Amino acid sequence: MYCLFTTICSIKSGFLPVMDSNLQESKNNQTAVEDTYQQMRKLCENYKLFAKMDNDSNDLDELYSTSLNLSxxxxxxxxxxxxxxxxxxxxxxxRDALLAAGFQCPDDPPTS
Incomplete structure (x- = not known):
């Protein structure tokens, strides 16, 4: 979720260019990104992911840290x-080289 959010924020703020040759498609993509950004922002606000905790940490930072550790x-x-x-x-x-040389491998059953 953090990666999606930061990517959306980067695109929204203009740090990542939208790679489209078709201007109309680019506008549609920008509108879709803006809509997704607004949905993510509302979701984060609803779940208070931006609220500071007692230890001055942030739920979103903890989510990112956990995701990074899992990665x-x-x-x-x-x-x-x-x-x-x-x-x-x-x-x-x-093992194949030992068998080809005529040796018995330790994990093979003994032959009589």
């Missing part, structure tokens, strides 16, 4: 998942 956790999870797949692939390559 970092998701990135870490994806990195770990990728590293595990690399380890599994390398393990399989090493």
């Amino acid at each position: 970092y956790i998701r990135d870490d999870y994806e990195t770990i998942k990728h590293e595990l797949s690399v380890i599994k692939a390398n393990r399989q390559i090493a």
Whole structure:
């Protein structure tokens, strides 16, 4: 929600250009952005996301911080998942090389 809100604010204030070659489409997009901005502003006001709390923090800032932390956790999870797949692939390559050389791998059942 924070990212949507800041993007809308940036577009509204002119910091982000609207990328349209068609002027009418651009006006329609600007109207849609303005409508969305007003809806987000009303939503934030309704839920008092701009109200200061006792510790001088802001609910919107906390939402942003939580979203950012979740994003970092998701990135870490994806990195770990990728590293595990690399380890599994390398393990399989090493196992295949040992088997091709005539060795028995430790996790294979013993052969008589």
